[in-house]
Amino acid sequence: MKDFRCLVGVRQPARPLAAAVRDRIGQVAGQLEQVEHIVTVSRLDRPDGGVALVNEWRVNPDVPPALQHLVTPDMLGWLDHSEWEPGLGACRWRIEPFFMREAIRCDGVTRFEPAMGGRGARAAFEGRLDIDPSALSTVPMSWRAPASLAVEFLIGTLIPRNFRKTVEAVAGLLETGGQPTSAP
Amino acid sequence: MxxxxxxxxxxxxxxxxxxxxxxxxxxxxxxxxxxxxxxxxxxxxxxxxxxxxxxxxxxxxxxxxxxxxxxxxxxxxxxxxxxxxxxxxxxxxxxxxxxxxxxxxxxxxxxxxxxxxxxxxxxxxxxxxxxxxxxxxxxxxxxxxxxxxxxxxxxxxxxxxxxxxxxxxxxxxxxxxxxxxxxxxxxxxxxxxxxxxxxxxxxxxxxxxxxxxxxxxxxxxxxxxxxxxxxxxxxxxxxxxxxxxxxxxxxxxxxxxxxxxxxxxxxxxxxxxxxxxxxxxxxxxxWPGWINVEPGMLAAAAARRGFVTADRALRPALQQVDRELFPFRHPANDWMNRTFAPLAGAGDGGADGARLVAAVNLLLGEAERAGTTWGVLFDKDALRRRETRLNIDPAAVTDAEYDALAADLSIQAELLRGVAADARGLRWRFDDGAVLFDGARRFPVPFDAFAGAVPIHRAIQFMNDYAGGRALATGLDAEGRVVRQLERNLYLPQPNYTAVGGGMVIDVTKIETVEYAPRRQRMFWKTVKSENGSAVVDDGIVTFEALGEDTLVTIWGRQQFRLPPLWAALDRELAPDVKRALVADAYHRFLDRTFANLEAAAEGRDVRLGRSWSDASEGEPLPVEQAAELLKRLPSDGRFDLAGAVKALLRPQPGSAPQPVRIDADGFRHFEAAPAAVPSPLGTAMSGALEDLRHAAWVDAGAQS
Missing domain, CATH: 3.40.50 (Rossmann fold)
Structure with missing residues (x-):
């Protein structure tokens, strides 16, 4: 099991920032490292103001040549299931990867807090990665170590790093005049 | 108040x-x-x-x-x-x-x-x-x-x-x-x-x-x-x-x-x-109970700072950081920091770690010194250019000092009259511990074209082994040409081989004047300060004059540089004939290479040695980023050219001066017309080593072809 955490500070107030992360994330996919696209698969607006979202992420990381026959392009992505609080202070999320789906459990919470005297925000991203060793047994013995390393890299590094870049890109979007499509 | x-x-x-x-x-x-x-x-x-x-x-x-x-x-x-x-x-x-x-x-x-x-x-x-x-x-x-x-x-x-x-x-x-x-x-x-x-x-x-x-x-x-x-x-x-x-x-x-x-x-x-x-x-x-950084550790840190690449690579690894607040941007730095920062901060008041770091720093400092010596002797373009300030107050230099310069130096130039030029056109003799010398070279370039391409007020910057400095024009004529100037020049240790025994960079600050006539231009300089004490005297005159359809360049100088203790001791033991031979050889090299540089400058080529600093706000890419780039280029067959990789990490960055494939007898650098085909990793390592040796031999041979 691996815990990961990422704290990002930006010069945009917390609520507009959170709203933009929730509603406009697809617009910044092109600015993110090794991300092809982010598409909202489903959205459910709850009566209390909360939102349940499923976004599909497609990524194109540099897979080592030795693993390329094991990790095919259709595996490179995940579904991001998220449940946003009505006040936009936090969202709980769960990642459902296309690669070794049954072996990987990854979930966490993202919090948006006011900072810089209300002029900015801190976005804290915390998650946990759990890989089921028994599921890994389907992988040939000689490839288990590199496969687990690849999984750890993809999920333990790529996702938090992309979270940072996502928040910074969304803040940039707001700074250049863009407004969230759905006000909180 | x-x-x-x-x-x-x-x-x-x-x-x-x-x-x-x-x-x-x-x-x-x-x-x-x-x-x-x-x-x-x-x-x-x-x-x-x-x-x-x-x-x-x-x-x-x-x-x-x-x-x-x-x-x-x-x-x-x-x-x-x-x-x-x-x-x-x-x-x-x-x-x-x-x-x-x-x-x-x-x-x-x-x-x-x-x-x-x-x-x-x-x-x-x-x-x-x-x-x-x-x-x-x-x-x-x-x-x-x-x-x-x-x-x-x-x-x-x-x-x-x-x-x-x-x-x-x-x-x-x-x-x-x-x-x-x-x-x-x-x-x-x-x-x-x-x-x-x-x-x-x-x-x-x-x-x-x-x-x-x-x-x-x-x-x-x-x-x-x-x-x-x-x-x-x-x-x-x-x-x-x-x-x-x-x-x-x-x-x-x-x-x-x-x-x-x-x-x-x-x-x-x-x-x-x-x-x-x-x-x-x-x-x-x-303060009671206060613990300072020990003097030896300060000296060791200074030694490491001289090795810029190593210093930039190590700082992220050694700094204690709350990574929750300030995560590392690069996973490699994160890993190195987790591994080394606790060690480097260990002990009471961080003393044990500081001593460990000091030992590493001293080793890196020695490596840098060795690398610099190698660069001075064999690979000058690998050295970093020097940047500095003018270290005299321009307002403190009087008109009288400028005005006296031409007459003072011209009479001293007369002191070589009667000295016969040797087979390569050099005249020289000792003068109170200094060397008086002159030499001339005729360039098949019309005077106006030559003087237009080589501004005479920059002549010193084209001299052999000029490593950097700062010039300030303090007087212009009606045509906007520099007639008065202050200049601080840094040169590689002279002769270059003294770098092995602690030879200093020559650091000289000069007052300069320039005279312009229709068919002759002259620049006079007199050293007024040597910040590091490396020079006792370094005065000179350079003259560009029309000679038929050609240009004649004459350089006169009076120089005395301080030798480091090792070489000074050897110098005292030298037989007069050996010493004369060494001096003559040094000035042959100096004049040959300076004239080669002037010809190159007349042709519009960049003759500056060394690699420049980046003007980007972020400086050069961090070593960890350079290493990551190298790793990305790892050949898929798994073979890795370690020597080539290390060399690439320490050598000039993209955009800096290309490396010459050879330097000829006149000091001209020759370059490949197009990038060479990608060699095998082993071939790269071997050819790199051979190229270094060949380059070393060429440079060491000086003007000898």
């Missing part, structure tokens, strides 16, 4: 009351009220910029000024009538390897609340966002670099330092904090490696000094590892001073240090040394 420094000390007192006491003792209110009143009456507004020490990597770190104390100071300013008080800083080198180091975010994470205790909102500003050029003198170390407009324009400029030891400078107080107003991001690269930190600080102080300085010594950061692994020590003191250098002087005394131990502070301290009229109020006893 007379210079004043106040030390407010009260065990157990809170930071706010200590600040109030120090400001009161130092006469802060009276001094600042006058400035505030002037600004209010002139503009109806008064601005203040407070620059606090934010060079910390954890919340509540004693290596940073306490945000609560800074916010209290803002309230004092507002109470005085300041209408706009802000906290200002810039991103520093750590922003290149850590996340969340933007000024606004870092301020927030370090505890700034953007609101004073009295409820007044204030802004944190990035002083790199609006900058001005042409602030620093053209002859100075900071010539051509920008400075924050907000800092320049502020009616009140204040600096608030933390009270901490420092591995580079012994201590880091107000003057060190002041570098935060300089806008280029990689502070280490631009203001420490590329330029002399002491010169930078002195010029910054001269251009836009703070009006008051405060040292937050309520909880201090001491220890043998400095800010790399700060150890908190309650010292219950605030120091306030009318002058940042004076605050540093007293702060260093309180640490039990010679204030001049800091190369960053020393030049500024000499100008602000306590003198008649200076008031020092409060106790000067050293």
């Amino acid at each position: 007379d210079p004043v420094v106040a030390i407010a000390h009260a065990p157990g007192a809170d930071a706010g009351s200590l600040l109030d006491r120090a400001l009161e003792l130092a006469g802060f209110h009276a001094a600042m009220a006058e400035r505030v009143a002037q600004a209010l009456s002139a503009r109806g507004a008064c601005s203040a910029v407070v620059v606090p020490a934010m060079d910390a990597f954890a919340a509540d770190s004693p290596a940073a000024a306490d945000p609560a104390l800074v916010e209290r100071l803002l309230d004092v300013l507002f109470d005085l009538g300041v209408t706009d008080a802000v906290v200002g800083s810039t991103r520093a080198t750590a922003a290149l390897w850590l996340e969340n180091r933007d000024v606004f975010v870092a301020a927030d994470l370090l505890g700034y609340r953007y609101e004073t205790p009295a409820g007044r909102p204030y802004e944190v500003v990035d002083l790199a966002e609006e900058v001005r050029g042409d602030v620093f003198p053209a002859w100075g170390a900071l010539a051509g670099t920008p400075l924050s407009g907000a800092w320049l324009d502020a009616d009140l400029r204040l600096v608030v330092a933390a009270n901490r030891t420092d591995e580079d400078d012994g201590y880091a107080l107000c003057l060190s904090t002041l570098l935060s107003v300089l806008p280029l991001t990689d502070k280490d690269y631009h203001y420490r490696y590329r330029r002399d930190a002491g010169e930078v600080t002195a010029e910054l102080l001269a251009a836009a000094p703070p009006h008051f300085a405060v040292v937050d010594a309520v909880v201090s950061a001491h220890g043998a590892a400095g800010g790399r692994a700060p150890h908190a020590l309650r010292t219950d003191t605030v120091i306030a001073a009318s002058d940042a250098a004076l605050a540093d002087y007293i702060g260093a005394l309180k640490m039990g240090l010679d204030p001049f131990v800091s190369p960053l502070a020393a030049p500024s301290l000499r100008a602000a040394r306590p003198a008649a009229g200076t008031r020092i109020l409060g106790p000067l006893e050293a």
Whole structure:
């Protein structure tokens, strides 16, 4: 099991920032490292103001040549299931990867807090990665170590790093005049 | 007001009351009220910029000024009538390897609340966002670099330092904090490696000094590892001073240090040394229990700083960081930091780790020295160019000194009359320990074309082994040509082989005049200073004159350079004939290569040796990024050219001068017309080694083909 955490500070107030992360994330996919696209698969607006979202992420990381026959392009992505609080202070999320789906459990919470005297925000991203060793047994013995390393890299590094870049890109979007499509 | 420094000390007192006491003792209110009143009456507004020490990597770190104390100071300013008080800083080198180091975010994470205790909102500003050029003198170390407009324009400029030891400078107080107003991001690269930190600080102080300085010594950061692994020590003191250098002087005394131990502070301290009229109020006893960085460790850190690539690679690995707040940008730095930072900060006060780091630093320093020696002898284009300031005051050079130059030197040039030229056209003889010499070369280029392509006032910069310097034109004729000039030149050690035994860079500052006639131009120079004592005399004349359809260039000089002890001892034992042969050989090389450079300059080719520094705010790519790029290029067959990779990491970056494939008898560098085909890894390593040896042989052979 691996815990990961990422704290990002930006010069945009917390609520507009959170709203933009929730509603406009697809617009910044092109600015993110090794991300092809982010598409909202489903959205459910709850009566209390909360939102349940499923976004599909497609990524194109540099897979080592030795693993390329094991990790095919259709595996490179995940579904991001998220449940946003009505006040936009936090969202709980769960990642459902296309690669070794049954072996990987990854979930966490993202919090948006006011900072810089209300002029900015801190976005804290915390998650946990759990890989089921028994599921890994389907992988040939000689490839288990590199496969687990690849999984750890993809999920333990790529996702938090992309979270940072996502928040910074969304803040940039707001700074250049863009407004969230759905006000909180 | 007379210079004043106040030390407010009260065990157990809170930071706010200590600040109030120090400001009161130092006469802060009276001094600042006058400035505030002037600004209010002139503009109806008064601005203040407070620059606090934010060079910390954890919340509540004693290596940073306490945000609560800074916010209290803002309230004092507002109470005085300041209408706009802000906290200002810039991103520093750590922003290149850590996340969340933007000024606004870092301020927030370090505890700034953007609101004073009295409820007044204030802004944190990035002083790199609006900058001005042409602030620093053209002859100075900071010539051509920008400075924050907000800092320049502020009616009140204040600096608030933390009270901490420092591995580079012994201590880091107000003057060190002041570098935060300089806008280029990689502070280490631009203001420490590329330029002399002491010169930078002195010029910054001269251009836009703070009006008051405060040292937050309520909880201090001491220890043998400095800010790399700060150890908190309650010292219950605030120091306030009318002058940042004076605050540093007293702060260093309180640490039990010679204030001049800091190369960053020393030049500024000499100008602000306590003198008649200076008031020092409060106790000067050293802090009990204080641990400093040991002198040997300071020397070792200085040795490592000379190895720029290694220094930039190691700093992220050694710094203690709260990675929750400031995560590493690159996984490799994250891994190295997890592995090495705890070791490097181990022991009581960080002493054990500091000794380990010092040992590594010394090894790296020796490696750098060896690499530099190799570069001087065999691979000059691998050396970094030198940048420096003019180290004499242009206003102090009189007309009489310029006017006397041509006559003084012309008569000395006559002293070679009657000396027969040798087979290669060199005339020379000894003169009171110096060497008088001259030589000429005829270039098949019309005079006007030659003189147009080679501005004679730059002739010295085309001479053999010119490694960098600074020139300032101090007089122009009606046609805008330079007729008077001051110039500081740095040359590689002469003769080059003295680099093996500690030969110094030749550092000479000269007064120069230039005469222009229709068919002749002459430049005269006389050395007036050698900062490092490397030269006793280095005077000369260069003449361009028309000779039919050609141009004749004549160089006359009188030179005496100091030899390092090893070579001086050998020199004394040399048989006269051997010595004469060595001198003649040295001047043959000098003239051959200088004439080759002049011909190249006439053809529009760049003859400068060495690699240039990056002007990018972020400096060069970090070593970890360069290493990552190399790894990406790993061949898929798994073979790895370690020698080639290391060489690529230490060698010039893309965009710097290409490497010559050979240098001919006249010193011309020959280049490949197109990139060579990609060789095998083994081939690269072997051919690299062979090329080095071949290059070494060519260079060592000098003019011999």
